[in-house]
Amino acid sequence: MPTLVEVQRAMRRSLVERDDAEAAAYILSDGLAPGVRLNVYRNTSTAALTTALRLSYPAVHRLVGAEFFEAAVKIFIKTEPPHSAYLDEYGAAFPEFLAQFPPVASLAYLAGVARLEWAVNRSLHAPDFETVDLSRLSAIDPANHGGIVLLAHPSVGLVWADDPVDAIWRAVLAQDDTAIATIDLGSGPVWLLVQRAESGVDIMRISEEEWRFAKQLCSGRPLQAALDAAPGLDVAAALAGHLAAGRLIGFRLESTP
Amino acid sequence: MPLHGSAERVEDGSIPGKAGIGLRFRHHQVVIDNKPPVAWFEVHTENYMGGGAPLRYLDAIRRDYAISLHCVGLSLGSGEGLDPGHLDRILRVVERVEPALISEHLSWSISSGVYLADLLPLPLTEEALATVCRHVDQTQNYLQRRILVENPSSYLRFRHSTIPEWEFLAAIALHTGCGILCDVNNIYVSAANHGWQASEYLAALPPSAIGEIHLAGHRVARLEGGRRLRIDDHGSRVIPEVWQLYSEALSRFGPVPTLIEWDTNVPRLEILLDEAARGQSLLESVRPGFTHADAG
Numbered sequence: 001m002p003t004l005v006e007v008q009r010a011m012r013r014s015l016v017e018r019d020d021a022e023a024a025a026y027i028l029s030d031g032l033a034p035g036v037r038l039n040v041y042r043n044t045s046t047a048a049l050t051t052a053l054r055l056s057y058p059a060v061h062r063l064v065g066a067e068f069f070e071a072a073v074k075i076f077i078k079t080e081p082p083h084s085a086y087l088d089e090y091g092a093a094f095p096e097f098l099a100q101f102p103p104v105a106s107l108a109y110l111a112g113v114a115r116l117e118w119a120v121n122r123s124l125h126a127p128d129f130e131t132v133d134l135s136r137l138s139a140i141d142p143a144n145h146g147g148i149v150l151l152a153h154p155s156v157g158l159v160w161a162d163d164p165v166d167a168i169w170r171a172v173l174a175q176d177d178t179a180i181a182t183i184d185l186g187s188g189p190v191w192l193l194v195q196r197a198e199s200g201v202d203i204m205r206i207s208e209e210e211w212r213f214a215k216q217l218c219s220g221r222p223l224q225a226a227l228d229a230a231p232g233l234d235v236a237a238a239l240a241g242h243l244a245a246g247r248l249i250g251f252r253l254e255s256t257p
Numbered sequence: 258m259p260l261h262g263s264a265e266r267v268e269d270g271s272i273p274g275k276a277g278i279g280l281r282f283r284h285h286q287v288v289i290d291n292k293p294p295v296a297w298f299e300v301h302t303e304n305y306m307g308g309g310a311p312l313r314y315l316d317a318i319r320r321d322y323a324i325s326l327h328c329v330g331l332s333l334g335s336g337e338g339l340d341p342g343h344l345d346r347i348l349r350v351v352e353r354v355e356p357a358l359i360s361e362h363l364s365w366s367i368s369s370g371v372y373l374a375d376l377l378p379l380p381l382t383e384e385a386l387a388t389v390c391r392h393v394d395q396t397q398n399y400l401q402r403r404i405l406v407e408n409p410s411s412y413l414r415f416r417h418s419t420i421p422e423w424e425f426l427a428a429i430a431l432h433t434g435c436g437i438l439c440d441v442n443n444i445y446v447s448a449a450n451h452g453w454q455a456s457e458y459l460a461a462l463p464p465s466a467i468g469e470i471h472l473a474g475h476r477v478a479r480l481e482g483g484r485r486l487r488i489d490d491h492g493s494r495v496i497p498e499v500w501q502l503y504s505e506a507l508s509r510f511g512p513v514p515t516l517i518e519w520d521t522n523v524p525r526l527e528i529l530l531d532e533a534a535r536g537q538s539l540l541e542s543v544r545p546g547f548t549h550a551d552a553g
Contacts, residue, residue, distance in 0.1 A: 004336035012368040037413035048374040085330015125307030
């Protein structure tokens, strides 16, 4: 008699890897082949994961069409299945999957649009945090300012792309053919800051310097590292902007050796 | 170990023996705006594990309605143990929402750390029973609340199963003190698929453990050799045969909180209100003064 774990591993191989052999041996036929029975579960599972990814990547879904999207997702979930039922978290690896997926190699902007959509999805579902009063920063000895580590709100995301993926994203979701027709794919890279707003998500274009500075801050790097990454930036103005927009939720002082 | 304190809380009237509706995102706004006459709502816990708009909507709805949290991904039947991270995410939603009821399924969905995105059937063995009981205990202790465990709909059975599903459910309730969420549509679907007698299934469940009833629609799939399989897709109205079985359930279990579920092609709220009204009228036809002893 197989153990519970053995049955469940066989079912996983059936659903994810489409290898029914072992699972089928454990199942009663009762007038219907075990493979057909397993397929009912596989179809439900695939449909649920396809829906989850379509909700996180609506613009990619529209750009490639439903049929292609479903076929791509089938391949993706085999190599990158989810690890929990909190499916809002599922699909972080989809942009890199698309970047390496030969059938869409001619759509150079697709992976960039997907990266933006993942940042939007993360922003929408990020946990809630109060923005804290940072006036306590003034109590810190200026000599230690370089060691301040600012904590960014988890709804803040940073994305850059070679193509104007923000314009593509907006036009595609609005189904605005005129806007799509006027997008200049050669208009150079975009540096984007994503942040949850009262309703939906704001996507702002910022300068490369501002982006590099913000990227260091959001990565939990100390202020000095952020300054070094953006030498020409008006740091006081940039920090004031982040504070006013509620993008910072706290700080700590990195202990210096 | 039974958690009597929480059992009392369930029975203190926070969710009455009335009809409720499974709340989906597309109806958030209309519920907040119109405050429809529904006794309570049930939501999927996993849809509220992040921050932002979904939780804000749920907070607003919670101010006017009792809420039941229905979990779909804890995988109570996993042979490799519960995911403590997921249990903790559930706890955080529970603390935020203060639900009147919390439920999960008699199923599993995680193996080797992979979430399989469906409610998968268990081999009904002594080993599986011990596993599920251990996980229900762990969940009730962690949440400090009694939970309800729902009977699944299923499309296959394992050769080495030894315990009838109804006995398996009753045993979980007996050993852990949990309640049973009796999904009448699932009983109908599984009975049709496996040749069980739905009435015998109902009769084998302990009336005092029934904390909630689910009703939904299902579809009929025609498979190889003309064989038909009923598939629980929650995508249509409750069929007459299931309403009939529901009446039978009410006569055994009394006026238990009853939920209308609809997850595929979710219709206008009015359709759901209409289904709930039908359930409500059957609930009200249960004779006054009903006690579980009557079910004998």
